[in-house]
Amino acid sequence: MKDNSGTSRREVLKRLGTAGAVAILGGSSAFTQEKVNKVNVRGGAIDVHHHHQPPSLGPGAGGRGGGGPWTPEKTLAQMEKFGISVAILSMTQMGDILYTGTEAGRTAVRTGNDYGAKLMQQHPRQFGLFGGVPLPDIEGTLKEIEYCYDTLKVDGIGIYSNDNKGRWPGDKYFEPMWQELNRRNAIVYMHPLAPLCCRSLDYGPAASMVEFDFDVTRAVASIVVNGVMFRYPNIRFITVHSGGTVPMLAGRMKDRVPNGSQKYLPNGLYAELRKWYYDIAHAAFPWPMAALMKFMPHDHILFGTDYSPEPIESTVNELPGLDLSKDFMQAMGRGNTERLFPRFKA
Amino acid sequence: MAPDNGLFAQQGQYKPTAKGGCIDVHHHLSPPRFGGGGGRGAGGGRGGGLGAWTPQQSIEQMDKFGIGVAILSLTQSGDIIYDNTEKGRAAVRTVNDFGAKCMQDYPKRFGFFASIPFPDVQGSLKEIAYAYDMLKCDGISIYTNDQQGHWPGDPHLEPIWEELGRRKAILYMHPWVPACCNNLNYGASSFMNEIDFETTRAVTSFITNGVLFRHPELRLITAHSGGTLPVLAGRMKDRYPADKNQYIPNGLLAEIKKLYYDCAHATYKMPWAALTSLVPPTQYLFGTDYSPEPIETTVNEIPGLKLSRDVLEMMERKNAERLFPRFKM
Numbered sequence A: 001m002k003d004n005s006g007t008s009r010r011e012v013l014k015r016l017g018t019a020g021a022v023a024i025l026g027g028s029s030a031f032t033q034e035k036v037n038k039v040n041v042r043g044g045a046i047d048v049h050h051h052h053q054p055p056s057l058g059p060g061a062g063g064r065g066g067g068g069p070w071t072p073e074k075t076l077a078q079m080e081k082f083g084i085s086v087a088i089l090s091m092t093q094m095g096d097i098l099y100t101g102t103e104a105g106r107t108a109v110r111t112g113n114d115y116g117a118k119l120m121q122q123h124p125r126q127f128g129l130f131g132g133v134p135l136p137d138i139e140g141t142l143k144e145i146e147y148c149y150d151t152l153k154v155d156g157i158g159i160y161s162n163d164n165k166g167r168w169p170g171d172k173y174f175e176p177m178w179q180e181l182n183r184r185n186a187i188v189y190m191h192p193l194a195p196l197c198c199r200s201l202d203y204g205p206a207a208s209m210v211e212f213d214f215d216v217t218r219a220v221a222s223i224v225v226n227g228v229m230f231r232y233p234n235i236r237f238i239t240v241h242s243g244g245t246v247p248m249l250a251g252r253m254k255d256r257v258p259n260g261s262q263k264y265l266p267n268g269l270y271a272e273l274r275k276w277y278y279d280i281a282h283a284a285f286p287w288p289m290a291a292l293m294k295f296m297p298h299d300h301i302l303f304g305t306d307y308s309p310e311p312i313e314s315t316v317n318e319l320p321g322l323d324l325s326k327d328f329m330q331a332m333g334r335g336n337t338e339r340l341f342p343r344f345k346a
Numbered sequence B: 001m002a003p004d005n006g007l008f009a010q011q012g013q014y015k016p017t018a019k020g021g022c023i024d025v026h027h028h029l030s031p032p033r034f035g036g037g038g039g040r041g042a043g044g045g046r047g048g049g050l051g052a053w054t055p056q057q058s059i060e061q062m063d064k065f066g067i068g069v070a071i072l073s074l075t076q077s078g079d080i081i082y083d084n085t086e087k088g089r090a091a092v093r094t095v096n097d098f099g100a101k102c103m104q105d106y107p108k109r110f111g112f113f114a115s116i117p118f119p120d121v122q123g124s125l126k127e128i129a130y131a132y133d134m135l136k137c138d139g140i141s142i143y144t145n146d147q148q149g150h151w152p153g154d155p156h157l158e159p160i161w162e163e164l165g166r167r168k169a170i171l172y173m174h175p176w177v178p179a180c181c182n183n184l185n186y187g188a189s190s191f192m193n194e195i196d197f198e199t200t201r202a203v204t205s206f207i208t209n210g211v212l213f214r215h216p217e218l219r220l221i222t223a224h225s226g227g228t229l230p231v232l233a234g235r236m237k238d239r240y241p242a243d244k245n246q247y248i249p250n251g252l253l254a255e256i257k258k259l260y261y262d263c264a265h266a267t268y269k270m271p272w273a274a275l276t277s278l279v280p281p282t283q284y285l286f287g288t289d290y291s292p293e294p295i296e297t298t299v300n301e302i303p304g305l306k307l308s309r310d311v312l313e314m315m316e317r318k319n320a321e322r323l324f325p326r327f328k329m
Helices: A005-025 A072-082 A103-122 A138-152 A172-183 A209-223 A244-254 A259-264 A268-273 A286-295 A326-340 B057-064 B084-103 B121-134 B155-166 B192-207 B229-239 B242-247 B252-258 B271-280 B309-323
Strands: A044-052 A084-091 A128-133 A158-161 A185-192 A236-239 A277-279 B022-029 B066-076 B110-115 B139-143 B169-172 B217-220 B260-262
Touching: A005 A209, A044 A103, A044 A326, A072 A084, A072 B242, A084 A103, A084 A158, A084 A185, A084 A277, A084 A326, A103 A138, A103 B169, A128 A138, A138 A172, A138 B110, A158 B242, A172 B057, A209 A236, A209 A244, A209 A259, A209 A268, A244 A268, A244 A286, A244 B271, A277 A286, A286 B229, A286 B271, B022 B057, B022 B084, B022 B169, B022 B309, B057 B066, B066 B169, B066 B309, B084 B121, B110 B121, B121 B155, B169 B192, B192 B217, B192 B229, B192 B242, B192 B252, B229 B252
Parallel strands: A044 A084, A084 A128, A128 A158, A158 A185, A185 A236, A236 A277, B022 B066, B066 B110, B110 B139, B139 B169, B169 B217, B217 B260
Antiparallel strands: none
């Protein structure tokens, strides 16, 4: 692999290596720390991985970061506390409610979108929105895309990594959705959802431990090897958790590209994987960051937190140990994201 | 940006640093006519040309790349050997007798991880006794799941771990795509990603079910720089089931750092950066995944990693010598 950003990047990596060693020796004391690790970004950070929870769809996960049901007030207080000026909201793990292919699913999606849009209206400078779609219903999805963009003025569209019926996003089934999103130069935010095959595997932990990250990799592979990015180059794709396992596996993946897919990869698999944007939510640990920063162009790394399923601390408390340069922090925290969403330019 | 597509042009560039050459812990045998030819277990593969695997072919490749010793194990054949029938048990025995013969024919060049007939516990116990006491194997090879929907921490397999713990066994764990995930229709074969997910599932199963806690004498080797384990370790520690904390008195990361990791087909900068920022150099082992993979895909990447002499020697040979003292120079 060729280093694509010269000396300064090598410098960063060298320091990252040291930071990794320090983090290992020091252990991880994220939650006992009293100090608030405010993100040091001019204009405040933009969080692309931040979940809203419409009250009418249940109390929501709350999750490790929540402590009770999610409210916009809680999110705004957390953002203030950690130096986050903008959060682009999307729906959290609700595949079973949203991706049913029924009227109930379509209604739930609409509820989530209207609620998100209302929050944007109330806090136009602090909230953005990735509109949800009612997959696997393609007609419903096309209608919702239109509503999201034309009526609600969303910043992008949020999808899960599979349609909750055993299909991944590169399946031909989704072609009309990709056509429409390409026509709109959409930004697509892809969030994991544990697929049917792998929700109840009996090997010990809950699916949230590793299966989410596997499915991000499946979905990225599906989109790339089935030519979605080749046919629809106007779409920009963001996914989560430092790419799940994509950067780690990229080398082995390139040696396993199906022969029939080579035509979609005129510059090789790496070139396509590097067109993605990856948020660092709950994956700013030295190990995924080491793989991510070796692999990805640094202007494709975005800040995210996965609040409230995750506490913001589990991302930001790792940042000081990485010893990232000021320029890198500014770009990851805001600059790279401003280019995708110019309306949030400071 | 130029992708890494020039691998095969660099042939012969890599020369091991360690005296005596590398010890390859991830190197596959396939008995003649095993798997009926053309099946998943037929040998050959990207590294092997079209013919069936032969010991001579491996020795030639080892000589070419400075590999002193290869510890052989069976390649992807879970459908044959884990079928839980007499046929499967017989196939395991065929593999083990063939592996032992390879060792006899080349005692200084080949070691052997014997297979066992998962999920048959009694059959596995018998095969363990045979493999150690009669064949003098160097360790036991298992796949990451038993082909029937169980992962290694499943309680019904406990007698096997008891016996292997008693023997202070070295356990070589090779990925095998489980039934759930072998035909997911997302466009790529299961060898592209699913196989690496599996290593993480199986390690998780070992740890969360307390196998490594109850049997600390077991030394577990995983393949491909840990599959996806190093990049996920942080998220995993935050998602570790609270009711299993008794099995990780020093935390999950401490358990992950105790495992051994072969670098077969995963010496790319990205996995290597993740692995080495998490796991100490005492745990790195050399491996190639020959013949399913050509040896080049591992060794051609090593010079670019710019490893220190010490780390190279540990990874290539010295760590393996500690595990398998009979190969000590």
